[in-house]
Amino acid sequence: MKHLRAVLLLLLLAVLAVPAQAAEADWNGTAAEAAGFPSPQRLTDGDRGTYTTAQEGAAVTLSRSGGISALYLEFDRPPQPWTLTDPASGRSVSRGEEGFLHEFADLSALLEGQPETVELRFPAGTVIAEIYAFSPGELPDWVQIWQPPLDEADLLLISSHSDDEQLFFAGLLPYYGVERGLGVQVAYLVQHFEANGVQDHKRPHEQLDGLWTVGVRNYPIISGFPDLYSEGRDRAEALANAQAAYRRAGNSYEDFVGYLTACIRRCRPLVVVSHDLDGEYGHGTHVLCADALGQAVQRAADPEQFPDSAAAYGPWQAEKLYLHLYGQGQVVLDLDTPLDSLGGKSPFQVTQEGFACHKSQHWTWFYKWIYGTKEAPITRADQIKTYSPCQYGLYATQVGPDQGQDDLFEHVETYAARRERAAQEEAERLAAEQARLEAERAAREEAARLQAEEEARAQSARERALLLQMGGAALAALALCILAGILISKTRRRR
Structure with missing residues (x-):
């Protein structure tokens, strides 16, 4: 019986030692x-x-x-x-x-x-x-607590539409934002409150839900340009058709370049990523986005270009620009390795969950493109051969060509690394300054010690000289006294 009581006591203590789970916050009953x-x-x-x-x-x-x-x-x-x-x-x-x-x-x-x-x-x-x-308690995971857009983004993804970031750039956001822990910012070329003249009340919510699902926590930058569809048989025709569609809506090519320039200056990205120059499947807005971005990356560094955003944010030179499927300086990303930071899922699988939020677009061919079919499901990014989300090309660089061909941040020092280096340099500077001050203090103390010794020696010399002077005077006085005594003695004898 004693053993049973001891076991029960141990079990009770073990239960009490387990931290209590926070109650889940409730929103019903308000x-x-x-x-x-x-x-x-x-x-x-x-x-x-x-x-x-x-x-x-x-x-x-x-x-x-x-x-x-x-x-x-x-x-x-x-x-x-x-x-x-x-x-x-x-x-x-x-x-x-x-x-x-x-x-x-x-x-x-x-x-x-x-x-x-x-x-x-x-x-x-x-x-x-x-x-x-x-009510007080642990909030449900669907509550989105957004932070403002980054002003120091390691990676800036320019996506034409809400859902492109989950499709043609599948895996990019969870890999670099969650697994690598980099500052990732998304900016959209168009808004989805209105598409082709029709009000939309679903896609803006799906846009945020999808980003939150893949780990993005900084609110996206969204332009005021409407979503207008256009396409073309080749790049030139698609670009011309897109420009014509937007001109009819009152937007010029320069408006898009200016917007993208402002995004770059505002976020100060190290690496910028965007669409295929051919618009993936020939979408005019994708082509317009990639073409205008090529201009914006150059002009963002020139303070004379688009002076309003230059005054607001200052000029900025991105170190790299990658475009989807670009044929030069190609990089192939591994988006299929399961990662602990993603709960054992691959970056691509997390993005599949992100696209699941875009229910209004599941009727399109994109659904089969990213999920496959029941008979032939797609579970890996490398299964997608058309418009592969793994393939990018280095369109512009300030840090030289890539060597490894598997990382967008090769030769790029991230903001976290820069802050760490700056902190280390500051610590070293402070240590050197402290050492200098200590050396100066020690030098002052040594100089004071030497000066004190010199003064002591001088004082001793003065005292010896004084003693000698006093001794000489005493001898002279003694001699005078003796001489006086002799004289007095002689005088007395004469008498």
Whole structure:
């Protein structure tokens, strides 16, 4: 019996020693009152396919027993700044300045607490799809906590459309962003709120979901150019057709070069990657993107070109530009090795999960291109022979040709490595400065010691000289005394 009690006690102690799992944050059960919205029920119906537009004075009051730790808003269109207030404390903060379509708000940090009631006020015209208010606890993994775009990107991927980054550049983002831990920024040539004149309410959300799935955490840069389809039988025709389509929409070739130049200057990338010069399958916008980017990489380094972005960000020279399928300086990436950083999956498999978010595009031939068929599934990037996502070519370089042909960052010192080197150099500089100061202090102390010894010797010499002088004077006085005595003695004898 004693042994049984001992075993039970050990089991109890083992259970108590296991860290308690954090409770999962819950968003159900939040009371919402909305004013100034024509369809307020759409704000919390759990369906971002529905949305409603704020009118003048629009406000939403959210209440939850036990407190609200965080908010997650999914806008249907990029928001204007809006206001978040804790009525109990009177604290109020402005949100939405970044214009994120999916926005997270940590109330514990913003309002210094977890209020049971918060008020959200939106300017007229704000289009909202969904609002979630979470209880304290661990947030679900579908909550996207975006960081602003990078101003020091190791890699800048220029993707024409939402989903191209998951298709023709499959594996690139999880490999370099997650496995290699580099700063990866994505910029899109066109936006998907409108495609060929039709409003789109799905692809902008799919765009962010896909990026989040493959490990991107810095919000993408998205232009204001509409998504217009064009194609051609060859590169020249595709480019001409794309330019004609965009001219009709009021956008010139220089507008695209200027936008891409601004992206490069803003993100200061070391390596830039983009589309095939032939537009992969001849898509005019892909061709336009690659062609304009070739111009932008050169002109971004010239402060006289596009002076507005030069004034805002300064000129910038990227070290390398790779284009998909380019025939010179070819690099073939390994995107099929399972990696611990990706949960045992390969970069390509993670990107397959990323494209799964783009459900509105699953009707296209892209679906079979990246997944294969039930009879012949595609599980590896190297199975794709047409428009292979593994193949790139070095279009421009400031650091010489590649040797290994399997890494886009050959001969490139990443920003993390630069910071580490700078920190090491600073540490060495400080150590050298400290050593110099120590040497100077030691030299001063030695000089002071020598000076003190010299002064001591001089003082001793002065004292000896004084003693000699005093001794001489004493002898002279003694001699005078003796002489005086003799004289006195002689005088007395005469008397």
